[in-house]
Amino acid sequence: MxxxxxxxxxxxxxxxAGKLVTGEDMVLAAIRKGKVNLVFFAQDGGQSTKKKFTDKTNSYDVAFTTALTRQEIADATGMARSLIAVADRGFARKMQEYLKQEEDIQ
Structure with missing residues (x-):
């Protein structure tokens, strides 16, 4: 915990620090351009959107996790979002370490 x-x-x-990308279209574009290293999708987000981003992140070899709820993302970032992406390798690497310790990364 x-x-x-x-x-x-x-x-x-x-x-x-301005290293997050938010919104479906912006995150999709950033994944395609190789500008993001980790994508968070809320556990309580929609299943069709989850599938779309699971497929896209697998295709572009980007880490994807559903470790957080929409409320946790909102509390941490101050934005009510169910989808965010980390556009900084250092931040993403450290977050992945924490996720692996919790075994919540795909």
Missing amino acids: QNKQKLLGLLGLARR
Whole structure:
């Protein structure tokens, strides 16, 4: 559980640093351009959107996780979103470490 708190704090820091991409169209474009390293999709998000992004991230070899809820993403970033992507390799690498310790990354 402590790793989840660290992850949420790091997500907020990435937001303040301007290293997050939000919105379906923007995230899709960033995945296609190879500009994102990790995609978060809310556990309580829509299944058709989840499938679309699962397929897209697998196709472009981008890490994808459903480790957080929409409320957790909103609390950490200050944005009510069910989909966000991390556009900084350093932030993404550290977040993946926390996720692997929680075994929540695909």
